Amino acid sequence: MTINRYLSGSFAPVTEEVTALDLPVTGRIPAHLNGRYLRNGPNPLGIEDPAAHIWTLGAGMVHGVRIRDGRAEWYRNRWVRSSSVADRLGEPRRGTPVDERLDMAPNVQVAGLAGRTFALLEGGIRPYELGYELDTVGPCDLGATPEGYSANAHSVFDPHTRELHSLAFLYGSQHVQHIVMDESGTVVRTTLIHT
Incomplete structure (x- = not known):
């Protein structure tokens, strides 16, 4: 029997959420560093x-x-509570419901803008806002445009212009949209790009 390498070792799913306080430090953390280091990744709740x-x-x-x-x-780790994740964990759904076909727990990027934290995925999946301690607030309209696009994973913040740039796409579309948001999270311009 072959063991799936994506289910063992460093790829093995984390099975629980943890909060650990006052972590031991080997060496020294520079006193001027102040903030959070966050990362997002796929972590299945069950494997069919x-x-x-x-x-x-x-x-x-x-x-x-x-x-x-x-x-x-x-240190803490938390699943992004999309509707299906909240249902599976037996918890109430968070935020305003979105189209069930596009309601997934974003598993690619964490981005910060306007003092808020967002979990992002590609393909028209709505971003999810997270609280400071990584609790899920709910799906949000970060970068939402009238055409149905919103901020996608791999968005990049430009520290010089204070803008967040996102190349957004929808599965099945012949276009991508370059969305630019100012530092308050307001969409300031969009460009439709034909692929």
Whole structure:
């Protein structure tokens, strides 16, 4: 029997959410570092067919470390609570419902803008807003345009212009849209690009 390499070792799914406080530090964290280090990735809650599973499948799980005054104050990991994840965990759904076909727990990127934190995915999947301690607020309209596009994963913040740039696409569309948001999160311009 062959073991699926995406279900073992460093690829193995994390099975629980953890909060750890006052983490031990080996060496020294520079005192001027202040903030959170966050990462997002796929972490399945259940696997229907282990033989066919690939590492990109699975609900988004955001991991974070809070650093301040030379200390690692906390580590926590949380699944992004899309409707299906909340249902599976037996919790109430969060935020305003979105089209069930586009309601997935984003598992690619974490981006910050206007003092808010967002989990992102590609393909027209709505971003999810997260609270400071990684709790899910709900789906949001970050970068939403009248054509139905919204901010996608791999968005990039330009520190010089203070703008967030996103190349958004919808599955099945012949176009992508370049969406530019100002530092308050307001869409300031869009460009439709024919592919």
